[in-house]
Amino acid sequence: MATIPQSHADLVNKKAFANLATVNADGSPQVTPVWWDSDGTNILVNTAKGRVKAKNLERNPRVALSISDPDNPYRYLGIQGRVVEMTEQGADAHINKMAKKYLGKDEYPYRQPGEVRVLVKIKPEKVHTNR
């Protein structure tokens, strides 16, 4: 079990994106920027049921995250981890919380009809930082 060091703990409160890497069914890597926060133990991200990323995480729980400080791209937090839970429970509340953090909006404005949000909990296993 690894944790975000105190030196980089402020990144969770910034509008810093996490570039979340997963592995596709064909063994190629996949990476997209995502909103994120932490519950103090796990990294929390949010996706939607049926998306490539959700399917990848169900098949292979191993992930890597690359998080740069938006105020200084050379200040960096890298995390290797494993998905320990994917749940619809609390996922709507969490995406609204992310909309508040990143957009200043009380409700997530990009919801699609029929979309089912999924809260993804990632346990950090290795953490490295730069600066």
Add this chain to the structure above:
Amino acid sequence: MATIPQSHADLVNKKAFANLATVNADGSPQVTPVWWDSDGTNILVNTAKGRVKAKNLERNPRVALSISDPDNPYRYLGIQGRVVEMTEQGADAHINKMAKKYLGKDEYPYRQPGEVRVLVKIKPEKVHTNR
């Protein structure tokens, strides 16, 4: 073969980092921010011999890149591709070119003793953009 669409071609001239995802020997993903540019056909990145990323790319040439506009993180270029060449030839000139682009310096200032630079040429196979 895919190309960067005209709408996002300006990103190559910005100090935008590419989050480059590869796959580790154990099947887990790896992702780190890297400097990049393009030769008009391939995405060019630069690494050093013996690094995890270099070893991963020698084993598995499939990569994904996530590139956000530093002036608007929601403006985004995603690339899936394949390494078509890894060469020491031109690698020193390229890392100096990247130091000029990203740091405004004529020479790459972080070279380690004995470090051998490797120029990595990535052929884009799928490109997607946001905004």
